[in-house]
Amino acid sequence: MDLNKSWRSVFMTTAGVYLISFILGVGVHSVMPNEGAAGRLNFPESYVQEISSMKTISIEDAYSSYTSNSAVFIDTRDSAEYREGHVKGAINIPYDQFQQDYPEYEKLLTKDKKIITYCHGTGCGLSVDVAKDLRALGYTEVYVMTGGWPGWINARLPISVGREP
Amino acid sequence: MERKCIVNLAMLRPVIVLVLRLVLGVVFIIAAYGKLLHPDVLVSTVINFDILPMGLAKLFAYVLPWIEIISGAMLIVGFGIRGASLSLGLLLVSFIIAVAVNMHRGVSMECGCFDIFGMNEKIGSAILIRDTIFLVVTVVFLFTKKFMLSIDGRMKKK
Numbered sequence: 014m015d016l017n018k019s020w021r022s023v024f025m026t027t028a029g030v031y032l033i034s035f036i037l038g039v040g041v042h043s044v045m046p047n048e049g050a051a052g053r054l055n056f057p058e059s060y061v062q063e064i065s066s067m068k069t070i071s072i073e074d075a076y077s078s079y080t081s082n083s084a085v086f087i088d089t090r091d092s093a094e095y096r097e098g099h100v101k102g103a104i105n106i107p108y109d110q111f112q113q114d115y116p117e118y119e120k121l122l123t124k125d126k127k128i129i130t131y132c133h134g135t136g137c138g139l140s141v142d143v144a145k146d147l148r149a150l151g152y153t154e155v156y157v158m159t160g161g162w163p164g165w166i167n168a169r170l171p172i173s174v175g176r177e178p
Numbered sequence: 179m180e181r182k183c184i185v186n187l188a189m190l191r192p193v194i195v196l197v198l199r200l201v202l203g204v205v206f207i208i209a210a211y212g213k214l215l216h217p218d219v220l221v222s223t224v225i226n227f228d229i230l231p232m233g234l235a236k237l238f239a240y241v242l243p244w245i246e247i248i249s250g251a252m253l254i255v256g257f258g259i260r261g262a263s264l265s266l267g268l269l270l271v272s273f274i275i276a277v278a279v280n281m282h283r284g285v286s287m288e289c290g291c292f293d294i295f296g297m298n299e300k301i302g303s304a305i306l307i308r309d310t311i312f313l314v315v316t317v318v319f320l321f322t323k324k325f326m327l328s329i330d331g332r333m334k335k336k
Contacts, residue, residue: 023320026261027268030252034244042217042240133285138226163284 067141070156072164075129084127089139100131101171108139111146124152131158192326198315199253206250206266209292213243223290227276245269256328263319270313277301
């Protein structure tokens, strides 16, 4: 009986912590939707909206574009990962080297072709970052490949190892 | 001689629990502070984990640092220690699941655990081990009856 009472108080305390946190979390967000509790960052167009506004493409559709040669694939992982294996024909623009690497590939990125970016999978944001940079440069047909590299390799689609083109 | 050693170890247990309580409390307050400083980074990190649907992921990101800060403070002052341990334990279970699922997917991403002091950890087995150790500590607290230097202990005496 006493044991039950002691556990009940534990659960009640936990529920209380969650309830207060919920009120504080939602409250702070609604009062300062563009800033954190510390009020330091401004939150221009939230990352969340950027992700949801990004065009995405499935592995199957990306593969049809690959076979019809109507897309350029950009691997946004780092160069070591790219060399270990990548979508056949993909170029490598690591997400943190976009400014340096873009001029080298500018000629390949013609506006009549789709640009498909990918990284480590659905949960990975690197391909979104590069897609965003490309859109800022005026490219409209930019797609993020959902499933990324793991999805491509699981589907046993064409890959290359080493540097190219 | 041996007997004396055993007695000393038993006496040491409340001290060890006290030290662990303070350490865990401080760790979670630091973690929460970093998250409150960079709320947008936290939202995108939770979304990148790709476990919860968008709306729930955002809600989780708003509420998460507050659970950490309140529970951490409760551990330090020694009020509602077992309840605070349960709330942190449940959080740790969710972190472990999220990291394990993404490691299984082969995703390389930032964990967003401590967004402070320029720490930029990637998910991996080190984080899984660390979270599991923290989880074990919270379970130990959950089954501990007496806590040294705590409001809980003082209230019980009365």
